[in-house]
Amino acid sequence: MQEQNKSSFFDPKTIFAVVLVAAVWFGWQTYLTKKYPNYNKPAQKTATKEAAKTATPDAAAAAPATVEAQSTPTQGQITEKEYQFQDQNITFTITNHGMGLKNVVLNKYIDYEKKPILLGQSETDTLFEMKLLSQQKPLEFDLKEEAPGQYVGVAQVGTSTVTRTLKYDSEKQAFTNKVVVENPNEQVAQGLTFVVPEKITVPQSTSWLFPSYQHQDFFVKHNGKTETVNFSAAKENVAKQFPSVSLVSVSSQYFAAAILDKSEIIPETSVTASPEGKTAKAELIYKPAANLPKFSLEQIFFAGPKNIETLKHVDAELPAVIDHGFFEVIARPLLYVMKACFSMVGNWGIAIILLTLLVRFCVLPFAIMSAKSMKAMQKIQPLLQNLREKYKNDPMALNRETMALMKEHKANPLGGCLPMLLQIPIFFALYRVIGSSIELYHSPFYGWITDLSSPDKFFVLPILVGLTMFLQQKMTPTTMDPAQAKIMAFLPLVFTLFMLQLPSGLALYMTVSAVFGIVQQYFFLKDSKKVTA
Template identity: 45%
Template sequence: YSGETKIVKAIEIHSEKYVFNTKISISNSSERFLGVKTVLVDEMADIEKKALMPTFERQEFFTVNEGKEKRVILKKDESVNEIYPKASVASLGTQYFSQSLVDESTIIPEFRIETVDHKAIGMLNYSLLNKTENLTITYKAFMGPKYLHILEGVNSQLAGLIDFGMFSWLAKPMLKLMKWFHQLVGNWGLAIIMLTLLVRMLVLPFTVMSYKSLNKMKVIQPQIAALKEKHKDDSQKLNQEMMQLMKTNKVNPLGGCLPMVLQFPVFIALYQVLGQSIELYQAPFFLWIHDLSLKDPYYVLPVLMAITMFVQQKITPNTMDPAQAKMMMFLPLVFALFMVSLPSGLTLYIFVSALFAIIQQLIFTRDTNKPAVVTA
């Protein structure tokens, strides 16, 4: 009680879902009663900058305001002070864990987030418009690991806590597939390998299209070089002759790129799944890899990945000029430097994918390595 105001707070705990339901009943509120505030506090940590690639490790706040999701990465040395007037979800958390409030009241709360003294403070504020009214406030408080099935079981809006990116509609089925593979083999590393191979098989038709187009382009490279020399002072004539040459030999200039563009959402979605899924947290693979959510401690996978990418580059039909080809030789090394700090589960995926691509290329080269007739 507070003067004439009566406040009753009831909490119902569901430990299996890491959630407790809260109901606050307010009656006979006085003019001095301003409302109800619920506060989230998270200690700001130093997120180490690792190598060249952005890390998945982070602190963030997440809210759903007027039906729109908003996510902001928090940094210890940066100040934040923002207000969301109609928030249904308020959350502070890290890559794998979260403390979140989900409003289920008739009155819509305001969410304020600010950083003070190296702490992130989130405040859900229920203000009374009519100071003498009776009011019931209900919300769910989730504090636990960000397993997708648990979050969706608490409230569908909490699924947004896992940042699957713009291709979440692809990422979620991939996560379910990976979990199904894990149930079969009992090892998350093997589940990643199986999922990677399945994805590569699904996009195989597009890959074959790309290989065929690149091979056709390689065959007519001498004719293209001759045309460039012949019409080096007349770019318009050069373009006309090149287009005619490609048309005559049934070569689509975009044929090598379009299939890769179509595959792009699939591989980005898989990349996000492996970088964001708590299922890989402290999950061992084999030998030296004891946690697939951490980097490879001995950098074995990044080195193997660089080697496979280099081999793949060597056996793939080359349609670039010598200067471009020389620059591309350094790409595997640069990519390996980017990847040394990322989760070993991600590096495992890229290594297996590149290894599969090498086998694909060898088979394709064997089947298509026949003399080709070029029509001038």
């Protein structure tokens, strides 16, 4: 009998194991349902129906009046309320319609036409407003101001109560947003959205030769990846969806409105833009499970300049909205070096010059190697010509003997390209740094250069770029054939035209770099004459 009891299914250890497994399974299912709203969707719908049947008497009593208000255009006839806020950095008006922000002005900045910098411009939406996805209209909140910059609003959606708390931190120049939803119903489960609207203010370029340097774009971080969608240059309507989003922004080169998700429920994002209607909009969309008795959402909102220190002070993930492109691994260090130079000299133009000299000194050893290789190539040109005549009917023998000759004299035909190849990624990295650094925005240099982020209005620097490149080309010995040499001769002209529409800060970098190259080549030639003598 004892043996039978030991082997019985109903012994305490077995029962404990079954209960433990069931508890773990239930906890895991609850976590998945909360973290990934689309997980086990049919069960959610069933649970929602059951929840509706078993609603509490109080909720049922309150439901008819709320539903009636919700079904009419005047949902919740709440008196319109607005509160204004202003500090040294920002001015905005918050409205009870979605608790969105209107008339958002960055007080420390003006645009190129000396007008205030406005963010979240739209005729139909307000910045960071909250909507029901099913109705695409803002929730009507009973809005109260707890303190300047701190607001609490309560909205009824049928049996659901939505409480939103929005606080502005003047020190960080950012908002914290928290939403608590009690008794979420089917309407809420269809989706809640936060909106970042903007007008398309950058005109499309009509020239393929001179594309518009200014741009506006969406930046989305999803599934650990980042993606930038330029909507100001779009020729047709833009409409994209992104799953599992942690960060979304609508921005220009220097300013951004962004939402950084901090919720347990993972959102998705929809971005749309209409070049014809001059409108753009990003929406962060949450689709919670309807069978949850209560859930909360948390975000960080940012509306301001794309200053890397400011963004890092808000959150370590937020500097990602400064998109330095493919060469970001080079661009970020260059930005910090340039900022270090500025801290010593107090002028961004001089900081660019110091950065240029530092870059050129870093590649100087490779330039010396290149010069030696080119001298060696010039020296063996007569020998190479003899080989071509000797083995003109035997290409394999010609290649073999040519390689042997180059190895003997330590000559490399590609050696002359090495410094240029090293500078190409630096050039593109600086292109992105100078083109998106708020530090250079409206920063003067000297004389006619009053804004390093704008093109040179008198074209002095672009012309200097072309002249110095041409002079450097003439000073540099070449082993190219005449046809290649003619093509290369057009490069200074191409760069001059290219620089006409680029920031004067980048043209300054190119000019200083070319002058350094001329001085460098002068000493190389001088050293070569001494060796020959």
